[in-house]
Amino acid sequence: METFKKGTQRLTDNEVDQLMKRQPHLLKQSYDQIPNLTPNSQEVISRQATINVGTIGHVAHGKSTLVRSVSTINTVRFRQERVRNITIRLGYANAKIFKCPKCPEPQCYQSFSSEKESNAQCELCKEVMTLVRHISFVDCPGHDILMSTMLTGAAVMDCALLIVAANMPCPQPQTQEHLVALVITKLKYVIVIQNKVDIIFRDQQAALRNYEEITRFIKGTIAEDSPIIPVSAQLKYNIDCVLQQICNFFPIPDRQLQVPPKMIIIRSFDVNKPGEKPENLHGGVVGGSILQGILSVGDEVEIRPGRQSKNGNQTTWHPITTRVVSLYAEQNELVYAVPGGLIGVGLLIDPSLTRNDNLVGCVLGFPKQLPELYRELEINYYLMVSVVGAQQQDGKTQKIAKIQQDEMLKFNVLSNETPGRVIEVREDKIMRVALNNPVCTGLQEKVAFSRRLSNKFRLIGWGIITDGKTITL
Template identity: 55%
Template sequence: MNTTITQELIDAQETLQQTQSHLAHQNIDAAIDQLTPLTPEIISRQATINIGTIGHVAHGKSTLVRAISGVNTVRHYKERFRNITIKLGYANAKLYKCPTCPPPECYKSFGSEKEDNPKCTTAGCDSNLLLIRHVSFVDCPGHDVLMATMLAGAAVMDSALLLIAGNQPCPQPQTSEHLAAVEIMKLQHIIIVQNKIDIIIKDPSAANKQFEDIKKFVQGSIAEGAPIIPISAQMKYNVDFVVDYICRIPVPLRDFTSAPQMIVIRSFDVNKPGEDAETLRGGVAGGTILKGVLKIGDEIEIRPGMIRKDSKSGQVTWKQIYSKITSLKADENHLMYAVPGGLIGVGLKVDPFITRSDRLVGQIIGHPDKMPDVVVEIEAQYYLLRRLLGVKNEGDKTKSKVQKLKVDETLMINIGSTSLGGKVISFNSDQVRIQFLNPVCANEGEKIAMSRRIDRNFRLIGWGQIKKGYTSKSKKAGTQ
């Protein structure tokens, strides 16, 4: 009798939890219909625009992010030891405006945990600040061998800060390469930051000369006409001007109603070594939602999922991962639902081994049966650069000229945040067929970046757009 009563109580509790969850989802769905990326309820808790920091190594990208957000994106031991960014860095910041202070002093920035209407920090001002933007920074590495990581970050950017050190000639190799990469992604809003101005402040003519060099460098590119802001990120000089211009960037139109699709740029095992089984937490995926809304309790699918290669036949197979969302976080802010734009962390009900050490990077998260196809081969319209960017022999026209594609050559292909090998099966003047070494989840119309191994490193040689995808490999190869 007691066993029967106990089971009835358990069943009743489960029914109550399911009912509460259903009612909560109904309330969230009703609220979502009224939301925009600048709704106070949204930007209070979550960033809604991604700002990339790009440029040559050691030009101050991470320092500027720290000056604005208060967050050090250099987190890993190897990064701190070498004082460079290796993996994609990330940080959120709230940007405010004082209604009484004159510009640019009226613009303030704080970390994501700051309240919505704090007091102005300017001496003698007693006004409350107004929350204007909540942004995520995607801090890209500037080293030439980490170009693939930079391209992964470019896939989720809505805008970019191009940093150029004032004490070095312009352009440096990766300044050119990074600008070409964001041009491929068709970013519309670039802000050029002339950093380390404090080093050359005693020689105004050098600063003015570099200012003219920068204007000449970006002429004819997507950054032509962009503002050029002289700053010292280390001393936080003129950083308020940068915040001013970031607040002027319009938030892109967001699709809240379609089936959700999230691109993964980092993944983690958040458990400490020796964690007890009772307190073990599932894996975490970090990235940005491209469209739709994810909610706690959603049943989700991860594609392509688990990828395996047969040691004898060499055949590659994959199997989607099905899971459930257990938590949503934007920095330390816990969310009931997450909307497009900004970087979020998604707690999943999966073995943390699956997400350890960025193993899910490049995967797509969404609702089951509402995801892009998994493809192993594509047809794409492509365009090659006229010359190589970011190489030492850039001035030698014969060596820096981009050579035509070759049948059976292996390129590095970037699709979204995925970097993978692809073999050229066939091509003509503007169409190429590429066979991937691993499966990838991709949409028709999606952009790709193509890199070729040159002097032991992969260099950007062109870009393209997927016209058709195939779920199985073709048997024929050859130039069309």
């Protein structure tokens, strides 16, 4: 059997045989043919998601419930989240959307978990359906103190569902703040979900008033022309309309496949259970979204900034070089992964390095083909007039003061979050900042920054990286 090309490495005949036993339908073609695929090819969307859909909005408006109604996956997984019944960490879930050729719209759109086979039957007429979309949800927390976590998730979003509770006045504080975050990340496609209509179903006028509030709120924003869909996520009412709009309103983003891969890490963890025998241990796992290129099992990869070490007052960063041993999209094992969707990457590294999201904010790609590490940044910044969603005790909006030299702010670059000290502020809206931790980024990348106000970090502005000072690895 011809040896398969794998990025900078090659798989042996024995390794190919083992992979074909696991996934024969994916390995009928050689890796030389992979670049001919598109993100919407059936070979791809049958196994992995190709578009990231964020769920944003105020706390307890039903974001996680909507994700569960579409994907059957509960993103509230950690004990503290279940006790408090809120999302604290980024939640993730994949879903396949099928379309029935016989049923009328929107009933023809049905969703299942990512494990559903491509020959699924319609639940209404038993006709074989066509797989039209495979999506990954990025479920963001809605609490004000978790805004940085939301910005981390926004770094990998292609589009978003803005969830608004129909039984509460619109907008709520984080409804506003999350929509501003989408403006910063330059997302163009948003669908507004008017959730919890079942709570006010006896009062039609209340539902109409809430709809008018939503319309006034999104006027003049990126969501001005977005569809507004009344939904009961708890009762799965109108979910088929949501699926219809996801397929028709959200386009598949253009992806670069024939370039070196670049993946943003938004999760990292240790999959080994306490007391596991040494021979059964697995390497560390990172999760995130591929922005460009194709990542394959067997590839040698580098993670930047990587591991930190200290020698007295001197801090050194060591990029991690390792090899990809497995790729997963939910429970679907992959041989290669393309941009879009949330991917779990099994690596040959000590799992202690990936435990408790230790590598969140890092970037993964081929060795020596990743962006530089910057410890100082020059940012062309834009300062907001007032704090979104925050009011003073007298009910007036809280104005944002000018940025001062030596002030400490929190900066979000891609999925990296780090404090930084402002070392210079110029009249031409340029500031230079010294970051506590380096960021792996390129010039012209977007950056958001927050200021501590009333013991909470609140979003106050954003900017573009124009220059910087790199560090030696």
